Amino acid sequence: xxxxxxxxxxxxxxxxxxxxxxxxxxxxxxxxxxxxxxxxxxxxxxxxxxxxxxxxxxxxxxxxxxxxxxxxxxxxxxxxxxxxxxxxxxxxxxxxxxxxxxxxxxxxxxxxxxxxxxxxxxxxxxxxxxxxxxxxxxx
Amino acid sequence: xxxxxxxxxxxxxxxxxxxxxxxxxxxxxxxxxxxxxxxxxxxxxxxxxxxxxxxxxxxxxxxxxxxxxxxxxxxxxxxxxxxxxxxxxxxxxxxxxxxxxxxxxxxxxxxxxxxx
Numbered sequence: 377x378x379x380x381x382x383x384x385x386x387x388x389x390x391x392x393x394x395x396x397x398x399x400x401x402x403x404x405x406x407x408x409x410x411x412x413x414x415x416x417x418x419x420x421x422x423x424x425x426x427x428x429x430x431x432x433x434x435x436x437x438x439x440x441x442x443x444x445x446x447x448x449x450x451x452x453x454x455x456x457x458x459x460x461x462x463x464x465x466x467x468x469x470x471x472x473x474x475x476x477x478x479x480x481x482x483x484x485x486x487x488x489x490x491x492x493x494x495x496x497x498x499x500x501x502x503x504x505x506x507x508x509x510x511x512x513x514x515x
Numbered sequence: 516x517x518x519x520x521x522x523x524x525x526x527x528x529x530x531x532x533x534x535x536x537x538x539x540x541x542x543x544x545x546x547x548x549x550x551x552x553x554x555x556x557x558x559x560x561x562x563x564x565x566x567x568x569x570x571x572x573x574x575x576x577x578x579x580x581x582x583x584x585x586x587x588x589x590x591x592x593x594x595x596x597x598x599x600x601x602x603x604x605x606x607x608x609x610x611x612x613x614x615x616x617x618x619x620x621x622x623x624x625x626x627x628x629x630x631x
Contacts, residue, residue, distance in 0.1 A: 416590035419535045430626045437560040448551040456547030463539045470536035504541035
């Protein structure tokens with residue numbers, strides 16, 4: 377059995393119409409879904425930047441200064457601006473989906489969705505403030 | 516993908532998504548935009564090094580780098596399958612995605628371990 381037929385076990389290929397690779401542009405909900413999935417690429421990009429920063433920190437003050445200078449180039453300013461927008465989109469869609477992913481019960485009663493979402497946003501605010509405080513205090 | 520590790524991969528995806536959602540915006544804003552655009556002055560090399568000397572800070576950075584990469588691996592895998600219709604490359608894509616996350620996790624652990 378090939379990998380292909382395993383993935384599509386109950387869907388015989390010969391009954392399916394060919395779908396364009398751009399299927400997700402035909403409908404706003406689909407576009408939103410694909411953009412949400414694409415946020416992961418920018419998450420990975422910033423994780424890689426952080427790894428790079430860590431390496432520079434380990435190599436010494438000169439390497440770290442060079443890292444900071446590289447982040448100031450137009451290429452990285454552009455990439456980081458786009459990354460910021462996608463990461464924000466990830467946060468918002470992630471928090472808004474939280475009550476659908478995890479149903480919280482308190483004394484047998486389901487906690488309303490808006491409470492779960494609200495708690496997520498509150499945690500976001502508090503943690504962002506804490507990180508900002510620690511970093512800005514001069515590390 | 517063996518069925519037995521599917522729950523683990525989903526757990527890593529979910530934990531990484533939460534870490535990224537809560538912490539990435541503020542870090543991208545500070546490191547990626549505020550400092551390079553000159554809105555804020557960059558913390559000095561010495562002060563960042565002294566911050567990282569704290570084991571809690573290093574654990575934080577490890578989680579901060581590793582888990583979101585597993586989140587990426589999981590999401591990107593399905594984006595490639597469904598978005599680009601690459602279902603025939605299932606195994607290869609899975610190995611590349613999770614392999615990258617595992618490699619980056621090992622690198623982060625190595626760098627942080629040798630950071631003292």
